[in-house]
Amino acid sequence: MKIEVLFPEICNLYGDLFNIKYLKDCLPEAEIVNTGLKEQPLFLTEKPDLIYMGTTTEQGQIMAIEALSKYKERIHRCIEDGVSFLITGNALEVFCKDIYEEDEKVADGLGILDLTARRKARKRFNSLYLGEFKAGEKESPIKIVGFKSVFGYAYGENYNNELFETERGDGLNPGVKGEGIRINNFFATYIIGPLLVLNPPFTRWFIKEALMCNSAEIAFSEAAENAYEDRVKEYSDPNTGFYY
Amino acid sequence: MSKLRFTVALWAAKLSVVALKITKHNGTNFPGVVALKICPDFLRHIQKPRHIIGVTGTNGKTTVCNLAIDMFRADGKIVLNNNLGSNIDSGISTALINGVNIWGKCRYDSALLEIDERSAPLIFPYVKPEILLINNLTRDSIMRNGHPQYIARILTEEIPKETKLLINGDDLIASGIAPSNSRKYFGIESMDTDINECINLINDMQICPKCAGRLRYSHVRYHHIGKALCPECGFSSPECDYVGKNVNTESMTMEISDSGVSCTYRLLNDSIFNIYNVLAVVSLFRELGYRREKICALLEKVEIVKSRFSEQEAGGYKIVRQMSKDKNALGASRAFDYVSGRPGTKELILMMNCLGDTKHWSENICWLYDADFEFLNKEDIKNIIVTGPRAKDYYLRLKLAGLPDEKLTFVEKELEAPSSLRLYPGESIYVFYGTDSIALGSRVVENIKKVITERGDRQ
Numbered sequence: 001m002k003i004e005v006l007f008p009e010i011c012n013l014y015g016d017l018f019n020i021k022y023l024k025d026c027l028p029e030a031e032i033v034n035t036g037l038k039e040q041p042l043f044l045t046e047k048p049d050l051i052y053m054g055t056t057t058e059q060g061q062i063m064a065i066e067a068l069s070k071y072k073e074r075i076h077r078c079i080e081d082g083v084s085f086l087i088t089g090n091a092l093e094v095f096c097k098d099i100y101e102e103d104e105k106v107a108d109g110l111g112i113l114d115l116t117a118r119r120k121a122r123k124r125f126n127s128l129y130l131g132e133f134k135a136g137e138k139e140s141p142i143k144i145v146g147f148k149s150v151f152g153y154a155y156g157e158n159y160n161n162e163l164f165e166t167e168r169g170d171g172l173n174p175g176v177k178g179e180g181i182r183i184n185n186f187f188a189t190y191i192i193g194p195l196l197v198l199n200p201p202f203t204r205w206f207i208k209e210a211l212m213c214n215s216a217e218i219a220f221s222e223a224a225e226n227a228y229e230d231r232v233k234e235y236s237d238p239n240t241g242f243y244y
Numbered sequence: 245m246s247k248l249r250f251t252v253a254l255w256a257a258k259l260s261v262v263a264l265k266i267t268k269h270n271g272t273n274f275p276g277v278v279a280l281k282i283c284p285d286f287l288r289h290i291q292k293p294r295h296i297i298g299v300t301g302t303n304g305k306t307t308v309c310n311l312a313i314d315m316f317r318a319d320g321k322i323v324l325n326n327n328l329g330s331n332i333d334s335g336i337s338t339a340l341i342n343g344v345n346i347w348g349k350c351r352y353d354s355a356l357l358e359i360d361e362r363s364a365p366l367i368f369p370y371v372k373p374e375i376l377l378i379n380n381l382t383r384d385s386i387m388r389n390g391h392p393q394y395i396a397r398i399l400t401e402e403i404p405k406e407t408k409l410l411i412n413g414d415d416l417i418a419s420g421i422a423p424s425n426s427r428k429y430f431g432i433e434s435m436d437t438d439i440n441e442c443i444n445l446i447n448d449m450q451i452c453p454k455c456a457g458r459l460r461y462s463h464v465r466y467h468h469i470g471k472a473l474c475p476e477c478g479f480s481s482p483e484c485d486y487v488g489k490n491v492n493t494e495s496m497t498m499e500i501s502d503s504g505v506s507c508t509y510r511l512l513n514d515s516i517f518n519i520y521n522v523l524a525v526v527s528l529f530r531e532l533g534y535r536r537e538k539i540c541a542l543l544e545k546v547e548i549v550k551s552r553f554s555e556q557e558a559g560g561y562k563i564v565r566q567m568s569k570d571k572n573a574l575g576a577s578r579a580f581d582y583v584s585g586r587p588g589t590k591e592l593i594l595m596m597n598c599l600g601d602t603k604h605w606s607e608n609i610c611w612l613y614d615a616d617f618e619f620l621n622k623e624d625i626k627n628i629i630v631t632g633p634r635a636k637d638y639y640l641r642l643k644l645a646g647l648p649d650e651k652l653t654f655v656e657k658e659l660e661a662p663s664s665l666r667l668y669p670g671e672s673i674y675v676f677y678g679t680d681s682i683a684l685g686s687r688v689v690e691n692i693k694k695v696i697t698e699r700g701d702r703q
Binding site: 009010012013014015016017018021022025036037038057058059063122124126128147149151192193194197219220223224226227230231234235240241242243244 | 365386387388390391393394398445447450451456457458573601604605606608609610611612613614636637639640643644
C-alpha cells in the first residue's frame with residue numbers, strides 16, 4: 001500500500017500530519033511517499049492507495065495550487081477512477097474554483113470543486129464540530145467529532161456532496177448543514193488536526209472501504225475509543241459551548 | 245468631542261485605579277478596559293513617554309521585559325512598563341494611564357512595553373516604539389494566532405515605518421517582518437548542542453522564502469530557530485550585528501560581540517530560551533548606548549523570575565514545578581525536551597489542561613499533535629500520570645509517542661494524581677502545569693509532599 005503525502009514541508013499545520021502517522025501505525029506495511037513542492041507527484045505515474053494533503057498557510061495554499069495546477073486533468077481522472085484522497089483543513093480550498101480574501105480574488109484554485117472560498121484577513125472562525133458520516137443506506141451513521149479553526153468558508157450553489165452532516169458547529173459555511181465534500185473516494189473536510197486519531201469508528205470504515213484493507217485493526221484502539229466516547233458525549237451535551 | 249470623551253475616559257480610569265487600590269486589586273487591566281470602553285481611540289489621545297521600547301514575539305517577551313526593567317532599576321532608572329498587567333491594548337492603556345497625572349501629563353521619559361503580537365492592529369497605530377525587539381515568531385494558540393506567518397503578516401502591516409527593529413536573526417520568520425524598516429539582528433554563532441536537521445514536529449521554515457527551494461540548516465537550535473541557506477538561490481539567514489558565541493552552561497557565560505569587540509556576559513539560566521533572552525537584552529542595551537562593562541555589571545544584579553520553573557526537596561525527592569503554557573505546542577516541546585534531558589529517574593504529572601476553556605467550551609487539543617511528546621519516551625522517565633479534563637487525550641497522544649501502558653497512569657482528578665506516584669528512590673517528580681492551573685499545580689505539589697511523608701511514615 002502506498003500513501004502519497006503532498007507537500008508536507010508546508011501542509012503540516014495543527015497536527016494534521018498525524019492522520020498519516022496514525023494510518024502508518026494502523027497499517028505498518030504502508031509505504032509513505034512524501035512529495036515536495038518541487039517534485040513530481042507519485043500520482044502522475046501510478047495510482048497511490050491514498051493521496052493526502054493537510055492544512056497550510058495562506059501562502060502555502062497558493063504554492064500548492066501552483067504546484068498542482070499543471071496536473072488538474074490527472075487529478076480529475078484519479079477522482080473519477082476512485083483513487084482515495086483525504087484533504088483536511090484549508091487544503092480543501094486548494095481544490096475550489098477560486099479563493100477570495102475580503103472581496104478581492106487572491107487566487108484561482110484547481111477548480112476540482114464547484115466552490116468559492118471566501119476568507120477574512122483578520123478573523124479566525126473557531127468551533128468544535130459534531131456531525132455524522134453516513135457510510136451507507138443500511139449502516140448506522142458514524143458520529144464525527146473535531147475542530148475547526150479557519151479564516152473563512154466555502155460557498156457553492158450546486159453543493160450537494162457533503163461528507164458529513166452537521167449536528168453542531170458550522171458546515172462548509174455557516175448557512176449549510178453539510179460539511180466537507182465527498183466525490184467517489186475523494187474526501188475533503190475543513191476539520192483540522194488528527195481527524196483519524198480522534199474518530200476511530202470512521203477510521204475503521206475508512207481503512208476498510210476507502211483503502212480497501214479488510215484485515216487491519218486500528219492502532220491503540222482502546223485509548224482512542226475511550227477519548228472518542230468522552231468527546232462525543234461532551235460535544236452532544238447542550239451545555240457545552242461550541243464557538244470560541 | 246473626542247478630547248472631551250478622552251478626558252472623561254481618563255478620569256473614570258483614574259478613579260478606577262483608586263478604587264482598585266482601596267480594594268487591593270492591583271495589577272489588573274480594569275482601568276484600561278474602562279478607558280477603552282468610554283473612548284475607543286484612547287491610546288491615540290493619551291500622552292506617552294518620549295522614548296518607547298516595545299518587545300514582541302511569541303516566546304520570551306515577559307522574561308526579556310522583566311530583565312530589562314530590573315536592569316534599568318539597577319541603573320537607577322524607572323521606566324513606565326506593563327509588567328503587572330497584560331500586553332494587549334487594555335494592558336498598554338492601563339500602563340499609560342498610570343504614567344500620566346490627572347491632567348493627562350505624562351510623568352515618564354521612557355517606557356518599556358511588552359506588546360502582544362496579535363494585538364498589533366490595536367496598538368501600533370497609536371503607540372510608536374523607537375525600538376521594537378522581536379524575540380521570535382513560532383506557533384502559539386491555534387485559535388487565536390493561526391500560524392506564525394499570519395502573525396508576521398500582521399506585524400509587517402502594522403509596525404510603524406519609523407520604528408527600528410531589533411530581531412532574532414536566527415529566526416527566519418521573524419527576520420522577514422517589515423522588510424522596509426531599519427533593523428539590526430542578534431543571533432548565536434554556534435552551540436555545542438546544535439544539530440543540522442530539525443527533529444521537532446513543528447518546523448515552519450523548511451523552504452526558502454524567495455524561491456521555495458529546500459533550505460539547508462547548518463545549525464538548528466530548536467524548531468526553525470537556527471541558521472539556514474538556500475542552495476538553489478543563495479538566500480541565507482541574515483548576518484547578525486550582535487553575535488553570541490562560546491556559550492558555556494557550566495560557567496554560565498556567553499560571549500557577545502558587536503562592532504568587532506567581544507565581551508563575556510553572565511547567563512541567568514541554561515535553557516535555550518533564556519540564553520536567547522539574555523542575548524536579546526544585551527543587544528537592546530547596546531542599542532540604547534550602554535557600555536558593555538555596564539551591561540555586565542547590571543546583569544550581575546538581576547535574576548529570571550522563577551514562577552515558570554522551580555524545584556524543592558521533600559523527603560529525599562526533588563519536586564519540580566514546570567510551567568508549560570497551555571495550548572502552546574512549541575512551549576510544551578521545549579519543556580519536554582529540557583526535562584527529558586535532565587539526569588536521573590523521573591515521574592511526571594501532566595496537568596496543563598486549559599481550565600478556562602472547560603468553562604466555556606472544550607479545549608481544542610490539536611496542539612497535542614504539534615507537541616513533541618516523543619521526547620518523553622525515555623528510559624529514565626518511569627511513570628507519566630495524565631490527569632484533568634483532557635487526561636484521556638494525553639494518554640492517547642503518549643501511546644502514539646510510543647510509550648507503553650506500564651509507563652502511563654490515568655487519574656481523573658488532578659489533586660488525586662500524587663497518590664499514583666511510584667516514588668523511585670532519589671527520583672525527581674515533575675509537575676507540568678499551565679497558565680490556567682498555577683494555583684492547582686501548587687496544591688498538587690502540596691499533595692505530593694503529603695504522599696511522600698505518608699509513605700515515609702509507613703516504612
